[in-house]
Amino acid sequence: MSPDGAPDPEASVPSAEEIEAARILFARPAVFMMGAVSVDGLPAADLPEVAFAGRSNVGKSSLINALVGQKHLARASNEPGRTREVNFFVVDERLRLVDLPGYGWARAGKGEVKKFQALGRDYLRGRPNLRRAYLLIDARHGLKDVDEEPMAAFDRAAVSYQVILTKADKLKPAEVEAVRARTEARIAKRPAAFPGVIATSSEKGTGLPELRAAIAEACAIGDSPDAA
Numbered sequence: 658m659s660p661d662g663a664p665d666p667e668a669s670v671p672s673a674e675e676i677e678a679a680r681i682l683f684a685r686p687a688v689f690m691m692g693a694v695s696v697d698g699l700p701a702a703d704l705p706e707v708a709f710a711g712r713s714n715v716g717k718s719s720l721i722n723a724l725v726g727q728k729h730l731a732r733a734s735n736e737p738g739r740t741r742e743v744n745f746f747v748v749d750e751r752l753r754l755v756d757l758p759g760y761g762w763a764r765a766g767k768g769e770v771k772k773f774q775a776l777g778r779d780y781l782r783g784r785p786n787l788r789r790a791y792l793l794i795d796a797r798h799g800l801k802d803v804d805e806e807p808m809a810a811f812d813r814a815a816v817s818y819q820v821i822l823t824k825a826d827k828l829k830p831a832e833v834e835a836v837r838a839r840t841e842a843r844i845a846k847r848p849a850a851f852p853g854v855i856a857t858s859s860e861k862g863t864g865l866p867e868l869r870a871a872i873a874e875a876c877a878i879g880d881s882p883d884a885a
């Protein structure tokens with residue numbers, strides 16, 4: 658936010674102070690809270706949440722682990738459809754990271770798969786404390802047709818979302834930059850899309866400081882609580 662409170666076009670570029678505050682926030686304890694198998698089983702909407710959505714295998718669970726610096730907090734795997742519940746992780750008792758089941762994998766027609774994918778959709782549509790959804794896109798592939806559906810759903814439901822590229826370590830930096838620019842251009846006119854695409858690598862740590870700062874900002878978490 659700019660000093661006069663007007664929307665700041667540079668808001669998506671965090672300052673060094675914001676990066677440092679977010680680093681400290683994510684170095685605080687992060688714990689698994691629960692996995693929900695139905696919307697009735699969701700926890701109370703009493704903390705700000707950000708959710709990670711995207712195709713199966715895109716790296717949602719890995720990104721959550723990388724953000725909190727724990728290898729095995731969220732279950733990641735090469736086997737598509739690993740995450741079947743809506744899983745809640747609490748950071749510093751102040752915000753929740755929400756790991757959603759992936760969409761768009763080969764056996765998506767099967768009953769059980771439909772069920773957990775529908776749960777993810779229901780969560781995204783009706784969560785009052787959801788501050789931002791992160792739509793993860795594999796940097797090697799860029800936006801695909803299958804990603805249009807969630808973007809259209811976010812736009813319809815006015816859920817603020819930001820596109821995150823994953824697995825940037827699999828491309829050369831110039832290639833990542835090209836995909837990032839192309840992706841930004843493609844989402845520019847989408848009403849609920851947050852401007853700015855962050856390229857990340859859970860393996861190498863690329864983009865994680867910026868993403869942590871973006872999450873802290875989305876959840877309106879300022880400096881360390883000790884400062885109060």
Ligand SMILES: Nc1nc2c(ncn2[C@@H]2O[C@H](COP(=O)(O)OP(=O)(O)OP(=O)(O)O)[C@@H](O)[C@H]2O)c(=O)[nH]1
Nearest residue numbers: 713714715716717718719733734738739740759859
């Ligand atoms: N090279 C590389 N591999 C990654 C990265 N992030 C995730 N992977 C790999 O991609 C595969 C899928 O990662 P997950 O984090 O389980 O993906 P997911 O999106 O949670 O998948 P579902 O739960 O099935 O929806 C795993 O083999 C990860 O090791 C990354 O930044 N770089």
Ligand SMILES: [Mg+2]
Nearest residue numbers: 717718739740
């Ligand atoms: Mg997963």
